[in-house]
Amino acid sequence: MSSNNEWQNRIRNFCIIAHIDHGKSTLADRLLQKTGSVTDREMADQFLDQMDLERERGITIKLQAVRMEYQAQDGERYMLNLIDTPGHVDFSYEVSRSLAACEGALLVVDAAQGIQAQTLANVYLALEHDLEIIPVINKIDLPSADPDRVKREIEEYIGLDSSEAIYASAKTGEGTDEILEAIVKRIPAPQGEVDKPLKALIFDSHFDSYKGAVPYIRIMEGKVQKGTQIKMMSSGKTFEVNEVGIFTPALKIVDALYAGQVGFLTASIKNVGDTRVGDTITDAKNPTSQPLPGYKRATPMVFCGLYPVDSADYEDLRDALERLKLNDASLTYEPENSIALGFGFRCGFLGLLHMEIIQERLEREFDLNLITTAPSVIYQVLMENGEVKSIDNPAGLPPAGEIKEIREPVVKATIMVPDDFVGPTMELCQERRGEYKNLEYMSEQRVVITYEIPLSEIVYDFFDQLKSRTKGYASLDYELIGYKASDLVKLDILVNGEPVDALSFIVHRDKAYYKGQNLARKLKELIPRQLFEVPIQAAIGSKVIARTNVKALRKSVLDKCYGGDVTRKKKLLEKQKAGKKRMKQVGNVEIPQEAFMAVLSVGDDD
Amino acid sequence: MLEMMTRGIYVHIPFCIKKCNYCDFVSFPSPDKETLLDYLQCLKKEIKLYSIKYYNKKFTSVYFGGGTPTILDVSHLKELLDIIKSNFNIANSSEITVEANPGTLEFKKVKELKDAGFNRISIGVQSTSDKFLKEMGRVHTASDVKESLKFIRRAGFENVNVDLIYGLPAQTLSGWLHTLQEIVAEKPPHIAAYGLKIEKETYWGRLFEEGNLLLPDEDEVYNMYVEAGNFLKKNGYVHYEISNWAKPGYESKHNKVYWLTGEYLGIGLNAASYLDGTRFTNTESLKKYIQQIKMSNFPIRESYRLSKEEQMSEAMIMALRLREGVRKDFFKKRFGCFPEDVYGKQIKKLVKLGLLKEDLHTLRLTEKGFPLANIAMVEFV
Ligand SMILES: Nc1nc2c(ncn2[C@@H]2O[C@H](COP(=O)(O)OP(=O)(O)O)[C@@H](O)[C@H]2O)c(=O)[nH]1
Ligand code: SF4
Ligand SMILES: [Mg+2]
Numbered sequence: 001m002s003s004n005n006e007w008q009n010r011i012r013n014f015c016i017i018a019h020i021d022h023g024k025s026t027l028a029d030r031l032l033q034k035t036g037s038v039t040d041r042e043m044a045d046q047f048l049d050q051m052d053l054e055r056e057r058g059i060t061i062k063l064q065a066v067r068m069e070y071q072a073q074d075g076e077r078y079m080l081n082l083i084d085t086p087g088h089v090d091f092s093y094e095v096s097r098s099l100a101a102c103e104g105a106l107l108v109v110d111a112a113q114g115i116q117a118q119t120l121a122n123v124y125l126a127l128e129h130d131l132e133i134i135p136v137i138n139k140i141d142l143p144s145a146d147p148d149r150v151k152r153e154i155e156e157y158i159g160l161d162s163s164e165a166i167y168a169s170a171k172t173g174e175g176t177d178e179i180l181e182a183i184v185k186r187i188p189a190p191q192g193e194v195d196k197p198l199k200a201l202i203f204d205s206h207f208d209s210y211k212g213a214v215p216y217i218r219i220m221e222g223k224v225q226k227g228t229q230i231k232m233m234s235s236g237k238t239f240e241v242n243e244v245g246i247f248t249p250a251l252k253i254v255d256a257l258y259a260g261q262v263g264f265l266t267a268s269i270k271n272v273g274d275t276r277v278g279d280t281i282t283d284a285k286n287p288t289s290q291p292l293p294g295y296k297r298a299t300p301m302v303f304c305g306l307y308p309v310d311s312a313d314y315e316d317l318r319d320a321l322e323r324l325k326l327n328d329a330s331l332t333y334e335p336e337n338s339i340a341l342g343f344g345f346r347c348g349f350l351g352l353l354h355m356e357i358i359q360e361r362l363e364r365e366f367d368l369n370l371i372t373t374a375p376s377v378i379y380q381v382l383m384e385n386g387e388v389k390s391i392d393n394p395a396g397l398p399p400a401g402e403i404k405e406i407r408e409p410v411v412k413a414t415i416m417v418p419d420d421f422v423g424p425t426m427e428l429c430q431e432r433r434g435e436y437k438n439l440e441y442m443s444e445q446r447v448v449i450t451y452e453i454p455l456s457e458i459v460y461d462f463f464d465q466l467k468s469r470t471k472g473y474a475s476l477d478y479e480l481i482g483y484k485a486s487d488l489v490k491l492d493i494l495v496n497g498e499p500v501d502a503l504s505f506i507v508h509r510d511k512a513y514y515k516g517q518n519l520a521r522k523l524k525e526l527i528p529r530q531l532f533e534v535p536i537q538a539a540i541g542s543k544v545i546a547r548t549n550v551k552a553l554r555k556s557v558l559d560k561c562y563g564g565d566v567t568r569k570k571k572l573l574e575k576q577k578a579g580k581k582r583m584k585q586v587g588n589v590e591i592p593q594e595a596f597m598a599v600l601s602v603g604d605d606d
Numbered sequence: 607m608l609e610m611m612t613r614g615i616y617v618h619i620p621f622c623i624k625k626c627n628y629c630d631f632v633s634f635p636s637p638d639k640e641t642l643l644d645y646l647q648c649l650k651k652e653i654k655l656y657s658i659k660y661y662n663k664k665f666t667s668v669y670f671g672g673g674t675p676t677i678l679d680v681s682h683l684k685e686l687l688d689i690i691k692s693n694f695n696i697a698n699s700s701e702i703t704v705e706a707n708p709g710t711l712e713f714k715k716v717k718e719l720k721d722a723g724f725n726r727i728s729i730g731v732q733s734t735s736d737k738f739l740k741e742m743g744r745v746h747t748a749s750d751v752k753e754s755l756k757f758i759r760r761a762g763f764e765n766v767n768v769d770l771i772y773g774l775p776a777q778t779l780s781g782w783l784h785t786l787q788e789i790v791a792e793k794p795p796h797i798a799a800y801g802l803k804i805e806k807e808t809y810w811g812r813l814f815e816e817g818n819l820l821l822p823d824e825d826e827v828y829n830m831y832v833e834a835g836n837f838l839k840k841n842g843y844v845h846y847e848i849s850n851w852a853k854p855g856y857e858s859k860h861n862k863v864y865w866l867t868g869e870y871l872g873i874g875l876n877a878a879s880y881l882d883g884t885r886f887t888n889t890e891s892l893k894k895y896i897q898q899i900k901m902s903n904f905p906i907r908e909s910y911r912l913s914k915e916e917q918m919s920e921a922m923i924m925a926l927r928l929r930e931g932v933r934k935d936f937f938k939k940r941f942g943c944f945p946e947d948v949y950g951k952q953i954k955k956l957v958k959l960g961l962l963k964e965d966l967h968t969l970r971l972t973e974k975g976f977p978l979a980n981i982a983m984v985e986f987v
Contacts, residue, residue: 529824531959531981554828557979559800559849561927563616563864564878566920567885573923573987576980 008260009189010076013218015083015098017126018108019116019475023138026170027108027179028066028082034176035068035080037249065204065216065262066249072184080183081247081262083203083218085122090351092479093298094204096125097278100294101203101218101262104132104187106179107160111137111145111167115153115442116475117416123158132187135165136179141172149443157442190260198222198230198283200257201292205275207326211242211266215275218262220292222283225256229284230267233291237274238284239267272329298330300348301409301480302355302459303392305336305373305502306362307344309584309593313368314343320366321345324358331358336393340500340586341371341596346393349375352459371584373502374599377455380407380483395501397490400541406488406506409455411478412437419447421470428465432457433486433508453478454486456506460600491516493523494537494544498587505599517546518602526595529553534589614667614863615690617649618874619675620892623709627743628771630805632876632890633673645875645892646682648899650689652873655904657693660871660881665694667701667860674730676706680715684722691723701726701765701859708754709746716754716761726858727758728767728798734788735781738774743809755792765856767796772834773827774802775810775819782830783837790841795856799834800849801827831977846929848976865928866936867921884911914941918948922969922986926979931963931970945969952985 018024031037068080083102085095099105105126109119126133135154137147147167154162166182168175192199204216217224224230228241245253246263257263269275277298280291308317321333332348349355355375362368379391381398382405391397397406413434417425419441426436426449434451442448453462458478466474489512493503503523507515516538523536527550538546561569583590621637622629637645668690675683683704690696703726704719719727729751733739736748758766768789772782789797804814804821813819822830835845843851847865850858863870872879875895878887886909889895898905912920918941925932937945946953946964953969956962961975961982975982 531961531978551825553978553981554825555801555831555977556981557848557977559803561848561864561924562861563614563870563872563880564876564887566864566878566880566924567887569923570920570987573980573984576984577987580984 005194008192008258010078011081011190011260012078012104012183012187013081013083013102013190013260013262014104014106014183014187015085015102016106016108017085017095017099017119017122018138019110019113019118019122022108022110022113022116022119023170024084024108027106027136027138027168028084030170030173030176031080031082031180032066032068032249034173034180035070037066037068064249065247067246067262070180070184073181074184078184080180083262090349090354092121092125092477093296093350094277095122096129096294097201098203099125099129099131100278100292101201102129102131103190104134104183106183107133107135107154108138108170109135109150109154111139111147111150112142114146114150114446115157115416117414117477118475120158120414120416120448121477121479123160133160134179134182134186135160135162136175137165137167138170140167140174141169153443153446157448192219192221192259194221194223194259196221196259197286197288198224198228198281199288199292200224200281202275202277202279202281204277205272205329207272208266211268213269213272213275213326214264214266215269215281216247216262216264217257217281219257219259221259221288223256223258224265224281224283230265230281231284231287232274232276233280233282233287234276234295235274235279239269239274242266242268272326276329298350300330300332300350301455302349302351302375302377303346304349304355304375305338305341305344305371305393306333306347306359307338307341307371307373307502307584309369309371309582311342316366317345317362317368317370320362320368321347323366324361328358330354338373338395338502340502340591341373341584344371348392352463369582371502371593371596373596374505375459376506377409377459379488379506381405382407394490394504394506397504397506400489405485407483407485408488410452410481410484411455411458412481413451413453413458413476413478415449415451415466415474415476416442417447417449417470417474419445421473422447422449424469425449425466425474428462428469429453432462452481454484454508455480489540491519491545492539493519494535494539495523495527495591496534496587496589497537499539500586500591502596503599512540513545515599515602516540519599520546520548522598522602523595524548524550526598527589527591530589532588611664612666612859612863612866612868613663614669614860614868614870615665615694615696616860616870616872616874616877617668617670617675617686617690618872618877619670619672619678620875621645621677622672622674622707623677623745624743627741627809628802628805628811630808630811631673634892637677641892642678642682644896646678646686648896649686649874651899651902652905653686653689653693655899655902656871656873661693661695663695663869663881664697665700665871666697667863668696668703669860670704670724672705674707674710675704676710676715676719680718680722683719683724687723703728703767703858703860705730707744707746708750709744711754711758713757713761716758716763720762725763726765726767727763728769728796729754729758729794731755731768731789732771733774734785738777741775742771752788752792755789755794759792765796766794767798767858768792768794770797770799771802772799772830773822775821777822777830779826779829779833783833786834786837790838795853796858797838797843797851798849799831799851801831828977844929845976848927848979862928865924867917867924883917884909886910917941918945919986922949923983926969926971926983926986929970931968934967934969949986956982956985 016024064084066082070078083098085098137150151162151165166175166178199221200217200219202215231238243253244257244265278295282288325331330350333345336346381389384404429451434453438450440448487509489509492499520536520538533552534550536548537544583592620633622633625635702724704724705728707730731751734748805811838851846857869881876890886906888905889907895905963970963972
C-alpha cells in the first residue's frame with residue numbers, strides 16, 4: 001500500500017474539547033447514537049464515562065476512544081475516531097496527548113456560559129497541534145442561551161473564525177447532523193505513509209488482568225500487526241504483539257493497524273508503566289529514527305500521606321495502591337513512616353482532583369478506612385552546604401538552621417470572570433500571595449485575569465473560595481511555570497504536649513501566626529473531648545504561637561434506659577464505636593480523621 | 607437469686623392531655639373518647655393473645671406507662687389490670703406501678719387507683735418552678751405538684767417515685783438544687799432525675815436548631831448531676847442506678863428487670879418485649895396497631911433474636927447502670943463463663959482509666975465512671 005490511500009481519505013480522527021459541564025459527554029453520546037455505533041438500548045447515559053465515579057461526578061477521568069461509521073451526504077462511508085479527553089486541569093498533559101492523536105477538534109462551548117478558562121486552555125493546546133477546530137455552540141435549547149454572544153467571544157477573544165460555528169443542543173439532538181458533516185468536510189484526513197517504519201503514539205492505556213497493559217495508539221506512520229516486535233522508544237523495552245484491534249466501542253480484534261488509524265494492541269506488557277502516555281512505539285526490527293515530539297513523564301504535583309486507620313490494614317493499602325497504579329501510571333507511592341500515624345504511604349498525584357479520586361476509590365473499591373494528611377507540594381530546599389533537597393512532606397523539612405533558602409512551585413493561573421467580580425477575584429489572588437500579571441477584556445462583560453500564584457496556595461481551597469466569591473461564575477486554569485524562593489516556615493502542631501508530625505505544614509512566614517491560630521481553633525472543634533484536658537499548640541521551631549484547650553469530657557451517658565430504650569442505646573453505642581474506629585490514637589489522644597485535613601479548610605478569612 | 611427470677615409486664619398508654627415541648631415519646635395529645643375506647647379494647651385483646659403463649663411464665667411486676675395512663679378513668683385501668691391478673695401468672699408480691707401526671711390527679715382518683723390494686727405510683731413532676739413548667743409545656747403548676755404529692759400519701763401510696771428533669775434552658779445549679787429541696791421535703795422514697803436531652807422532632811429540638819434555645823453547658827450539667835447526687839445522699843437516698851435514687855427498700859423492681867436484662871412483655875403501642883432471648887417491638891402507628899389487633903395478629907414491627915455474644919454484651923452494658931454492677935456469679939450462671947473471661951482486656955483498660963472498679967464478686971462503674979458510662983459501655987459493644 002502506498003501513502004494516502006483511498007481508505008485513508010475516509011478516516012477522520014477528532015476529539016471534543018470543552019470546559020467542564022459544557023456538554024462534551026452528552027454530545028459524544030448523540031454522535032454515537034446518530035451513527036448507530038451504540039443502539040439506544042445500550043446507551044447508558046454518557047457512554048464514554050465508564051467508571052462509576054466518572055458518571056457520579058460527571059467528569060471524564062480516564063480517556064476512552066471509539067470508532068463510528070458514518071454515511072456522509074457525499075455518498076461515502078467514513079470512519080470517525082472520537083478520542084475523548086479528560087475535562088480537568090489536573091489532566092492537561094493527557095489532553096495534549098490525545099490532541100496529538102487527532103487532526104481536528106470539536107470545540108464545545110456552552111451557549112449560556114460562554115468561554116471559560118478550560119475552553120481557552122484547551123483551544124491553545126489544540127492550536128499548538130495544528131488541529132482544525134470546529135466551534136460548536138451547545139445548549140441552545142436553554143432559555144438563557146445567547147449563542148450570538150458566544151459566537152462573538154470565540155471570534156474576538158480566541159481569534160477563531162466562528163462564521164461557520166454550529167449551533168447545537170446535545171440534549172435535543174439539534175445540530176448533530178451538521179456536526180457530523182462538518183467533521184467529514186472540514187477535518188483533514190490523516191497523513192502518514194504506511195510503508196515507513198512504525199511510529200505510533202500512546203494516548204492512553206488500560207490494564208487487563210489477562211492481557212496485561214493495553215496501550216491505546218494512533219498510528220502516525222507504518223503499520224503494526226500480530227507478531228510485530230515493538231519497542232517503546234522512551235525506555236527501549238521490546239515486546240511481541242499478540243493482537244491489534246479497534247474500539248467499536250467494544251474492543252474488536254483486527255488483522256493490522258495502518259498509518260492514520262486509531263486502535264490498541266496487546267503484547268503481554270506486565271506494567272502500565274511501560275505504556276506511558278505520550279511515548280512512541282516503533283518496530284524494533286525496523287525502527288524509526290525520530291520519536292514523536294512532546295513525550296514527558298507525568299509528574300505528580302501534589303503529595304499527601306495515606307495511612308490506614310487500623311495499622312493492620314497496611315498490607316491491604318499497599319495492595320490497593322499497586323492495583324490502582326496498574327491503571328494509572330501517574331500515581332506514585334512510597335512507604336513512609338509517621339510518628340503519629342505509623343506506617344503508610346506518601347502518594348503523589350497530578351492534582352487535587354486526582355488525589356480525591358484515588359482516595360475515594362481506595363475507600364470505596366477496596367473498603368479501606370484511611371487517614372489522609374493535608375496535601376503538600378514539592379519544595380526545593382537549598383541547604384547551607386549547597387545541596388538541594390526535594391521535600392514532599394513538611395515533616396521532612398530540615399531544621400531551619402541548616403536551610404539557606406526554600407523554593408516553592410509557582411503556577412500561572414488564568415481566571416475568567418464576569419467583570420463584576422474582578423474585585424473579589426483579585427483580592428483572593430492577592431491574599432494567596434499572587435503576583436498580578438495581566439487583565440484583559442474578553443468581551444464586553446467578561447475578563448481574563450492572569451496571576452502567578454504559589455501552587456500551595458491553589459492547593460489549599462483556592463478553587464472553592466474562588467467559586468464562592470464569584471457566585472460560581474469564575475473558571476480557573478493553571479500551569480506550572482517554575483520555582484521561586486519564598487520566606488517559608490514549618491508550623492508544628494502539638495497535641496497534649498506532643499508534636500504530631502502528620503499535622504505539620506509549611507506556610508509563608510507572614511501567614512504563620514494567623515494560620516496557626518485558626519488551625520488550633522479548628523482542631524479544638526474537631527477533636528472530641530477526652531477523659532482529660534488536651535492542650536493544643538501551634539509552634540514555629542520552639543516558639544509557641546497559638547494555644548487552646550479541648551476541655552475534659554465530663555458527662556456522656558444515656559440518662560434514660562428502660563425496656564424500649566435498649567435498642568436505641570445499643571445503636572448509640574455502636575455509632576460511638578464506629579466513630580472511635582475512625583479515630584487515630586496519637587499518644588493518649590484520639591484524633592478523628594478529618595483533623596488531619598483540617599489545615600486545608602483553614603481559610604484566610606475565618 | 608431473687609433478681610434472676612423477676613419478670614415484668616409493661617402496658618403503654620400513648621395519650622396525653624397535650625404534648626410537652628421536649629417530648630418525643632410515642633404519645634398523642636388530646637385523644638377523643640372513641641379512640642381511647644378503641645385502644646383499650648385492643649390492649650385487652652393483645653393481653654389475651656399473649657396469655658396463650660406465656661401463661662406458664664411467672665411475672666413479678668406490672669407497669670402502666672405512657673404517655674399519661676391516668677388520662678384514662680380508673681375503672682378502665684382497673685379493668686386492664688384485672689385482665690392481666692386473670693390471664694397471666696402474676697406473683698402476689700408484685701410491684702404494680704402506674705405513671706401519672708399531676709394535672710390529671712385528684713385525691714379521689716388516687717384513692718381509687720390504690721383500691722384498684724396499684725401499689726406504686728410514679729409522678730411526672732419534672733420541676734417545681736412555674737416558670738420552667740410553663741416553658742416545658744407541662745399542663746400542671748408547682749402547687750399542683752405539692753398538693754398531689756400530699757394527697758398521694760394520704761391515699762395510702764407509700765411507694766412513690768418523682769421524675770425530675772435538670773439542665774433546662776437557662777436553669778442554674780442553685781435553681782436545680784432548690785427544686786430538689788422542695789421535692790425532698792415531701793419525702794418521696796424514690797427520685798429519678800434525668801438530664802434534658804434535646805430530641806430533633808420536638809418543639810425544643812427545632813428551637814435548638816435555630817439557635818433559639820440556650821442550654822447550660824456540659825460542665826454545668828455535669829455539676830447539676832454530681833450535686834444532685836451529693837444532696838440526695840445527704841438526705842438518705844441511695845444512688846442505685848445512673849439516674850435513679852431510692853430510700854433503702856424502695857428501688858424499682860420493675861425497672862431492675864430491664865437493667866438486669868431479665869424478661870419482660872410489653873403490651874400496647876411501640877411497647878418492647880424481651881422473652882426467650884428474642885427482643886420484639888410493636889408498631890408505632892396507632893392505625894396499624896389497631897388494624898393488626900383486630901385481625902388477631904401480633905402488631906410487631908421488628909423482632910430480633912440475640913446471639914449469646916449479644917446477650918452477654920447487653921448484660922454487661924445494662925447491669926453497669928446499677929450501683930451493684932455486674933455480679934460475676936450471676937453472669938457465670940447465665941452464660942457459663944465469667945465476664946473477665948470474655949472481656950478481660952476491656953475490663954483492664956477501664957480499670958486503668960478509673961472508670962471501672964473490679965473486686966472478687968462484682969464489676970462496677972466508679973463515681974467518675976457513672977457520668978461517663980457511655981465511654982465504659984462502648985467497650986462491651
Ligand atoms: N439543556 C441542555 N443541557 C445539556 C446539553 N448538553 C449537555 N447538557 C447537560 O449539561 C450537563 C453537563 O454535560 P456533560 O455532557 O456531562 O458535560 P461534560 O462535562 O462536558 O462532559 C449535563 O447535566 C447535561 O445533561 C444541552 O444541549 N442542553
Ligand atoms: S406528659 Fe410525658 S409523655 Fe405526655 S407529652 Fe408530656 S412528656 Fe410526653
Ligand atoms: Mg463528561
